[in-house]
Amino acid sequence: xxxxxxxxxxxxxxxxxxxxxxxxxxxxxxxxxxxxxxxxxxxxxxxxxxxxxxxxxxxxxxxxxxxxxxxxxxxxxxxxxxxxxxxxxxxxxxxxxxxxxxxxxxxxxxxxxxxxxxxxxxxxxxxxxxxxxxxxxxxxxxxxxxxxxxxxxxxxxxxxxxxxxxxxxxxxxxxxxxxxxxxxxxxxxxxxxxxxxxxxxxxxxxxxxxxxxxxxxxxxxxxxxxxxxxxxxxxxxxxxxxxxxxxxxxxxxxxxxxxxxxxxxxxxxxxxxxxxxxxxxxxxxxxxxxxxxxxxxxxxxxxxxxxxxxxxxxxxxxxxxxxxxxxxxxxxxx
Amino acid sequence: xxxxxxxxxxxxxxxxxxxxxxxxxxxxxxxxxxxxxxxxxxxxxxxxxxxxxxxxxxxxxxxxxxxxxxxxxxxxxxxxxxxxxxxxxxxxxxxx
Ligand SMILES: [Fe+2]
Ligand SMILES: [Fe+2]
Ligand SMILES: [Fe+2]
Numbered sequence: 001x002x003x004x005x006x007x008x009x010x011x012x013x014x015x016x017x018x019x020x021x022x023x024x025x026x027x028x029x030x031x032x033x034x035x036x037x038x039x040x041x042x043x044x045x046x047x048x049x050x051x052x053x054x055x056x057x058x059x060x061x062x063x064x065x066x067x068x069x070x071x072x073x074x075x076x077x078x079x080x081x082x083x084x085x086x087x088x089x090x091x092x093x094x095x096x097x098x099x100x101x102x103x104x105x106x107x108x109x110x111x112x113x114x115x116x117x118x119x120x121x122x123x124x125x126x127x128x129x130x131x132x133x134x135x136x137x138x139x140x141x142x143x144x145x146x147x148x149x150x151x152x153x154x155x156x157x158x159x160x161x162x163x164x165x166x167x168x169x170x171x172x173x174x175x176x177x178x179x180x181x182x183x184x185x186x187x188x189x190x191x192x193x194x195x196x197x198x199x200x201x202x203x204x205x206x207x208x209x210x211x212x213x214x215x216x217x218x219x220x221x222x223x224x225x226x227x228x229x230x231x232x233x234x235x236x237x238x239x240x241x242x243x244x245x246x247x248x249x250x251x252x253x254x255x256x257x258x259x260x261x262x263x264x265x266x267x268x269x270x271x272x273x274x275x276x277x278x279x280x281x282x283x284x285x286x287x288x289x290x291x292x293x294x295x296x297x298x299x300x301x302x303x304x305x306x307x308x309x310x311x312x313x314x315x316x317x318x319x320x321x322x323x324x325x326x327x328x329x330x331x332x333x334x
Numbered sequence: 335x336x337x338x339x340x341x342x343x344x345x346x347x348x349x350x351x352x353x354x355x356x357x358x359x360x361x362x363x364x365x366x367x368x369x370x371x372x373x374x375x376x377x378x379x380x381x382x383x384x385x386x387x388x389x390x391x392x393x394x395x396x397x398x399x400x401x402x403x404x405x406x407x408x409x410x411x412x413x414x415x416x417x418x419x420x421x422x423x424x425x426x427x428x429x430x
Contacts, residue, residue, distance in 0.1 A: 042400065044397075044399070044400045045400050091380075094376075094380065095380070098376075098377050098380065101362060101377050102360060102377075105360055105361045105362065108343070108361075113340060114340060114363060115339075115340050170360075171360075174359075174360075178381075318339070318341065318365075319339065321341070321365035321366070321369065322339065322341060322365050324365065324366070325365040325366035325369075328366060
């Protein structure tokens with residue numbers, strides 16, 4: 001999800017491999033051998049500049065996605081229908097903040113600073129997952145996000161636990177342990193409305209699912225034949241499973257879950273394919289995906305403005321805490 | 335490159351339960367030790383993963399250079415006699 005970095009590269013202009021010295025070629029060979037042997041790369045190991053750049057882009061975008069991803073759901077914390085749902089939602093949104101922190105820390109091992117990454121986000125230079133540029137209009141959106149958005153995220157994130165870059169892989173292991181609760185609480189909340197709710201509540205759930213379905217399919221990124229950087233990602237052990245394979249896995253799992261829930265997906269072409277053993281689905285509108293990635297989604301401006309506002313209004317707190325710490329250090333030294 | 339006004343980086347070590355080692359589990363930014371401990375609690379032990387937390391400034395850690403890996407660790411490679419399995423004993427006393 002969260003890992004659209006490689007697919008949106010074309011927008012940012014990929015970089016050409018630089019000319020190499022004999023020594024570098026040898027280091028490169030050793031690096032390739034380690035990748036082929038399935039070894040992990042640690043922060044202080046030699047790595048090709050493009051590997052570092054690609055990872056930095058992907059991990060920081062992933063981190064930004066977790067943080068921006070707190071906004072659509074955070075929108076409902078004060079309006080959750082019960083104290084129980086409010087406590088659950090708070091815990092879920094807090095988890096996403098934690099995920100952002102694990103990932104920023106992993107990205108920092110590649111030689112960037114937190115401030116630089118935040119600056120890239122706030123100035124619009126860095127991207128985050130397109131899914132968070134859609135609005136949360138009703139309470140059912142919170143459940144739909146848990147079930148479908150976190151569900152798609154899990155599908156996408158599990159293979160990254162085996163990423164060749166160890167600090168990223170370790171962060172992903174931690175994140176994946178926490179994600180299952182996110183999907184289950186969302187599904188549970190929808191299930192209660194579908195089984196015990198009113199006609200209007202059931203219609204609200206279906207309406208939310210209708211809005212989230214296609215953007216969720218887009219979370220996996222462009223089709224394999226239009227994902228030119230995928231091969232390099234696979235070669236480096238950064239990407240483990242192709243976009244279309246993950247998307248199909250998600251559709252197959254979601255179909256069964258939708259049946260239990262009693263909702264449908266807004267796609268007349270969804271059909272069980274006896275020959276492939278998978279669900280066939282209709283054409284995805286990729287022009288919408290590129291529009292949202294390009295900044296023209298329903299909430300792009302609002303999301304970015306909320307992050308910039310939080311950063312600017314927190315400035316005096318960050319400075320005061322640092323000033324206090326420096327003063328205490330001086331006192332101790334005296 | 336870290337800017338001058340960035341809170342310093344800390345490494346976090348968590349002991350999951352009494353009797354076990356503290357294990358490195360990640361890092362975070364905090365202005366001072368007290369804040370680092372509190373944030374470590376919030377970031378790394380939200381599901382009772384810990385019974386004790388250590389934090390240490392990352393710039394205070396001295397680490398071996400990965401380039402020295404062979405020099406540092408290879409000398410142990412040919413010392414198989416440091417392992418109990420090196421010694422073949424008669425079956426009747428082999429549980430020793
Ligand atoms: Fe997430
Ligand atoms: Fe997350
Ligand atoms: Fe999540």
